[in-house]
Amino acid sequence: MDFRIFTEPQQGASYDDLLAVAQATERLGFDAFFRSDHYLRMGDGDPDPGPTDAWTTLAGLARETSRIRLGTLVSSVTYRYPGILAIQVAQVDQMSGGRAELGLGTGWFEEEHRAYGIPFPAKRFDLLEEQLEIVTGLWATEPGETYSFHGQHYTLENSPALPKPVQSPLPVLVGGKGARRTPLLAARFASEFNVPFPEPGSIPGLFENVRSACVELGRDPDEIVYSVAQIAVAGANDAEFARRAAAIGREPGELRQNGLAGTTAEVVDKIGALREQGVERVYLQILDLADLDHLDFLAREVVPQL
Template sequence: MKFRIFTEPQQGATYDDILAVAQTTERLGFDAFFRSDHYQAMGDGDGLPGPTDAWTTLAGLARETKRIRLGTLVSSVTYRPPGILAIQVAQVDQMSGGRVELGLGTGWFEQEHLAYGIPFPAKRFGMLEEQLEVITGLWNTPAGQRYDFAGEHYTLVDSPALPKPVQARVPVIVGGGGAKRTPKLAARFATEFNLPFPDFADIAAKFDGVRAACEAIDRDPAELTYSAALIAVGGHDETAFTRRAAAVGREPAELREHGLAGTASEIVDRLGTLRDSGVECVYLQIMDIYDLDHLSWLAAEVVPQLR
């Protein structure tokens, strides 16, 4: 299993706060550092000192880390035109020496769009499909050739399709719980299919749906990585776990039911169940980014038992 740290900086973090988590992630041997792509805090928090832009942040981290993969889980199609996003991701890939991954989704948080004047169309799935086609089309266009696209949502005319990423194929993550359209998109465009905060009982069937979609277009389902994102809150004993649960405003019983929570043995058992369901990569959602000891504990007591 691969283990990636996944953060929610919109809840309140400076770039330096995020950098500390990313560099700790690298030092402790995790596979990657990912962040959400949001512009407003959720829940009761005030979000101070304010949001950070995901791709601006990742550009900085690209220069201040050396090994870990870097990406978004996930960027919203409402924020950036696909041509601009393709340039941003390619540039950060160059800055990192080829360590970037792009998670892309439809977006869902209407309030942040209202707060910052970002259009929020009622129907966005078509935008996602076209963005995936445009971004991968731009990257795959040979240097010296031009790229054109005419769709319902986007039109590109005589694009030089530059710059190119360092990686021959930037990993693209598509995810969600939809039964039909999402698996088809993953089969067409993705290198990874992600289930965000799934019901444990549904995981195997959701993955089977993606495999079937791959087979329907004669793609080998084994080409995809199958992953899940889950909140992680743990401790060496019940007191430590309860304290960390309180720090992120969650109830211990609820965390145990829906996340990776409790003592090391409890989390390892849950991860074993996930592995049996087909999960190959786990995004550990860390809500208290200031508790770096939590990352150290996970790296020492949980991760080695599943690798």
């Protein structure tokens, strides 16, 4: 299994905070550093230091790391026009030597759109479909040729389709829990399908929906990586676990029920159960970005057993 660190900087983190976590992620042997793409804190608490832009952050990290993959889980189609997004991601891929990945979704947090004057249309799934087609189409256009697209929401005419990413194809992640449209989008465009914070017992069915969509479209289902994202809070003993739970304002019992949480053996068993359900990659959501010892503990005590 691959293990990736997934952060939520909108809850309070500067670029320097994220750099420290990303460099620890690399040093400790994790596969990737991913971050959410949000502009407003969720819930109560001090909003300082304010938001950081996801792709600006990843561009900086591209120059200050050397091995780990870098990406979003996930960028919202409401934030950027697809042509601009394709340029940004391709540039980060170049800056990192071919380590960028794009997670793209419809967006859901209406409050942050109001706070920063970002339009939030009621229907966004068609935007996602067109953006996925445009971004991947721009990257796939042969050098010297141009790309055009005429859709309901976007029109591109004779784009030079530059710059190109280093990777061909650059990995694209689609996630969600929809029964029909989301699996079809994953089958058409994605190299990875992610289930965020799955309900107990739901993972095999959600993965099977994507596999069935691949067969329907004539694609090998095994070409896709199947992943989940879950909060991770672990400790060597109950006291250490409880301390880390308290640091993020969560109850130990609730975390044990809903996340990869508890003592070492508990977390290992929970991840092992995910593997039995077909999970190939796990995004460990880390909420206390100041606790780098937590990352060290996961890398030293949990990952080697899996």
